[in-house]
Amino acid sequence: MNNNKLLLLGDEAIAQGAIDGGLSGIYAYPGTPSTEIMEYVQASKQAAELNIHRQWSANEKTAMEAAIGMSYAGKRAMVCFKHVGLNVAADAFINASITGVNGGLIVVSADDPSMHSSQNEQDSRFYGKFSMIPILEPSNQQEAYDMAYFGFELSERLNVPVLMRITTRMAHSRAGVQRRESRPQNELRLPSDPRQFVLLPSIARKNYKKLLVSQTAMELESEKSAYNQMIEGTDKSLGIITTGIAYNYLIENFPDHKCPHPVLKICQYPIPRKQVTELYNSCSKLLILEEGYPLVEEMIKGFLNIGKTIHGRLDGTLPRDGELNPNIVAKALGLTVTEGEPVPEVVKNRPPSLCQGCGHRDVYEDLNEALKEYGTGRVFSDIGCYTLGALPPYNAINSCVDMGASITMAKGAADAGLVPAVAVIGDSTFTHSGMTGLLDAVVENSPITVIISDNSTTGMTGGQHSSATGRIVEICKGIGVHPDHIRVVTPLKKNHEENVKIIKEELAYNGVSVIIPQRECIQTFARRKKAEKKETNE
Amino acid sequence: MKNDIILAGVGGQGILSIAAAIGLAAVNSNLYIKQSEVHGMSQRGGDVQSHLRISDKPIASDLIPAGKADMIISVEPMEGLRYLPFLAQTGWLVTNVTPFNNIPDYPNIDDILSKIKAVKNHIAIDADAIAKEAGSTKASNIVMLGAASLFLDIPFEKIEEGIRQLFGRKGDDVVQLNLKALRLGREFSEKNK
Ligand code: SF4
Numbered sequence: 001m002n003n004n005k006l007l008l009l010g011d012e013a014i015a016q017g018a019i020d021g022g023l024s025g026i027y028a029y030p031g032t033p034s035t036e037i038m039e040y041v042q043a044s045k046q047a048a049e050l051n052i053h054r055q056w057s058a059n060e061k062t063a064m065e066a067a068i069g070m071s072y073a074g075k076r077a078m079v080c081f082k083h084v085g086l087n088v089a090a091d092a093f094i095n096a097s098i099t100g101v102n103g104g105l106i107v108v109s110a111d112d113p114s115m116h117s118s119q120n121e122q123d124s125r126f127y128g129k130f131s132m133i134p135i136l137e138p139s140n141q142q143e144a145y146d147m148a149y150f151g152f153e154l155s156e157r158l159n160v161p162v163l164m165r166i167t168t169r170m171a172h173s174r175a176g177v178q179r180r181e182s183r184p185q186n187e188l189r190l191p192s193d194p195r196q197f198v199l200l201p202s203i204a205r206k207n208y209k210k211l212l213v214s215q216t217a218m219e220l221e222s223e224k225s226a227y228n229q230m231i232e233g234t235d236k237s238l239g240i241i242t243t244g245i246a247y248n249y250l251i252e253n254f255p256d257h258k259c260p261h262p263v264l265k266i267c268q269y270p271i272p273r274k275q276v277t278e279l280y281n282s283c284s285k286l287l288i289l290e291e292g293y294p295l296v297e298e299m300i301k302g303f304l305n306i307g308k309t310i311h312g313r314l315d316g317t318l319p320r321d322g323e324l325n326p327n328i329v330a331k332a333l334g335l336t337v338t339e340g341e342p343v344p345e346v347v348k349n350r351p352p353s354l355c356q357g358c359g360h361r362d363v364y365e366d367l368n369e370a371l372k373e374y375g376t377g378r379v380f381s382d383i384g385c386y387t388l389g390a391l392p393p394y395n396a397i398n399s400c401v402d403m404g405a406s407i408t409m410a411k412g413a414a415d416a417g418l419v420p421a422v423a424v425i426g427d428s429t430f431t432h433s434g435m436t437g438l439l440d441a442v443v444e445n446s447p448i449t450v451i452i453s454d455n456s457t458t459g460m461t462g463g464q465h466s467s468a469t470g471r472i473v474e475i476c477k478g479i480g481v482h483p484d485h486i487r488v489v490t491p492l493k494k495n496h497e498e499n500v501k502i503i504k505e506e507l508a509y510n511g512v513s514v515i516i517p518q519r520e521c522i523q524t525f526a527r528r529k530k531a532e533k534k535e536t537n538e
Numbered sequence: 539m540k541n542d543i544i545l546a547g548v549g550g551q552g553i554l555s556i557a558a559a560i561g562l563a564a565v566n567s568n569l570y571i572k573q574s575e576v577h578g579m580s581q582r583g584g585d586v587q588s589h590l591r592i593s594d595k596p597i598a599s600d601l602i603p604a605g606k607a608d609m610i611i612s613v614e615p616m617e618g619l620r621y622l623p624f625l626a627q628t629g630w631l632v633t634n635v636t637p638f639n640n641i642p643d644y645p646n647i648d649d650i651l652s653k654i655k656a657v658k659n660h661i662a663i664d665a666d667a668i669a670k671e672a673g674s675t676k677a678s679n680i681v682m683l684g685a686a687s688l689f690l691d692i693p694f695e696k697i698e699e700g701i702r703q704l705f706g707r708k709g710d711d712v713v714q715l716n717l718k719a720l721r722l723g724r725e726f727s728e729k730n731k
Contacts, residue, residue, distance in 0.1 A: 005565075007561060007562075007565055007571065009575070032577050033577060035577070036577070116576070117577070169574055169600045169601060170600075172574055172575045172576070172577055173572055173573060173574035173575070173589075173600035174561065174571070174572065174573040174574075174575070175570075175571060175572045175573075175597075175600075176565070176570070176571065245600065248598045248599045248600065249598075249599050249601070251598045252598040252599035252603060253603075257596070257598050325599070325601045325603070326599050326601060326602075326603040327603050327604050330603070337604070337605075338603060338604060338605030338606055338626075339604050339605040339623055340604060340605045340607070340622050340623045340624055340625040340626065340627075340629075341622040341623065341625065341657075342622065342623060343619065343620055343622055343623060344619050344622070344653045346616070346619070346645040346646075346649045346650055346653055347616055347619050347620050347645075348616070348641060348643050348644065348645055349641075350548065350583075350584055350585040350616075350617075350640070350641055351584055351641075352549065352582035352583055352584035353582060353583045353584075353640065354582065355582065355583070385582065388582065392642075462577075
């Protein structure tokens, strides 16, 4: 079976590469475009047979920490999330480079340039650089597989976590992938230095010095890495550096994929100084093609800074934002750009919207009605399907900043005197990072109304397991919300009057209220019914 | 050979099944393939597109350059027009004519159809009606695949094989229904090319 090519998404290639590379556990919180990595491992028969740990975590930080723990125990672990998830995990992530690893540890962060499904387009490579660890950035699905497979070994050899950075197209594009022989999992084994993972200042200082010293080794790894390639070209008026999939967009523009200029293809960082210097010295000017922020461009301008022109995102040769594509690269090279017919004017925008019959719709109808007497501008939302309540016909929410921000923002606004202030948050987001904010509000008895719109799943990313299912009322009680002000309702048309009345009562209450509209996401409901039907038929 | 195809539709309309069927057919024909998909927020009833590239030589970019697509397969009439900037001068627009109307300002269907007719190479097919004839409107995406298959450099049998693989787990009835939908779509193109 190992000889057959599998047709895999980039995300799936990473998952299969990790499984074949001796993975013992994967930890993740769903987020586009990273979700399919965990989903693939969960659906994999091989992973089940190997008893690989593969359950969603409550958030990215808990996922990161669990992965560090598995590494501590000597086993190979992977942690996956989208770029903004790395912000949530950042505390643990940065420190993991100081603790170092025992079993190999790969951190996958999926960036979303052009913000197809995100609130910013931050570039995870900066976190890798910040943390001073190697970064792997695949240019195709085969490399994605290989990097996951070999990344553990690199991590163990250098005694640091390895960051794997992908972008949307890499994550969500499918191609043939050749597998390798499966490698057995590591045995349970404690770190040889029993104090390695204890970041007391005195030990951390020592570890940090070690990390600094190992920078040279990391750079050497990059210089001899097969993922970094110098590709000859005769026209030395320009030298081109690409990172990750930007290489593909470059060569797409040339017959037989042969670029006339010398190209340095970088897929492993730290950037290989030797090859970069060589290219710089042999060409009159450079063009840097990279997705995300101008990381390589800034570094090369900085550390060589001896006068030659460097083109890229910073001087406007490429747009400063958005993902790359073959046409953008063609323009940057001064090649003629093909174009079809323009989009006819009759074509209208088709924004995403809540599914017909979704419970969130009823929640917003109830809430809008209940808030009528107070006017607009008081509703702080969170991130999930329900964020679509910002669009017509509801226009029901006034914020979407980060996971968990709704409750804390409502509290801040209430502190400022905006009373009543309302937070709308989903069940999965609530356990992700809403609970601590609710505790803050309870401690000060802030006059806020929190609506936990409970669809019993993580809807936006396709219905993954939510840690909160069946536990929300108990959690709220445990945090200290007065039981009289925890109100569970069913968001259905027929309950509209009653639900509006309940919301109004709680808006008028001068303390912390939690209203839990509870109705399963119709998508997961339909899937569950179908599966149940199949089971009874069999 | 190369077939660069833009698949267009609305989230939830099943364009990824079309991509999967062509993908299987391509793999079974030992061709290179790259196929990019849309996940996440835009799947909630927004416009979605997939780039599908098949070639007998290695493929570089996961995205098709503008003006270079050999075909747009659209399961919804307005969505086909959205990607015209990708279509090559010689390319084909193969589109369903039944609108998916989930927005308040959906344009007049006659205006859309006249724009489709203005495209030099086009197939405009009522895939929903034909799918019904085959046994289920759910198979309208496979009707579209059948209609498009005429312009693919892959033998029709390979596509039938892809359908069998794709729906095999769901039982023979489903396979037969989809094979019928596929053939009816193909026949429509043959007659109306
Ligand atoms: S996926 Fe579920 S939660 Fe999201 S909009 Fe649809 S029904 Fe609502």
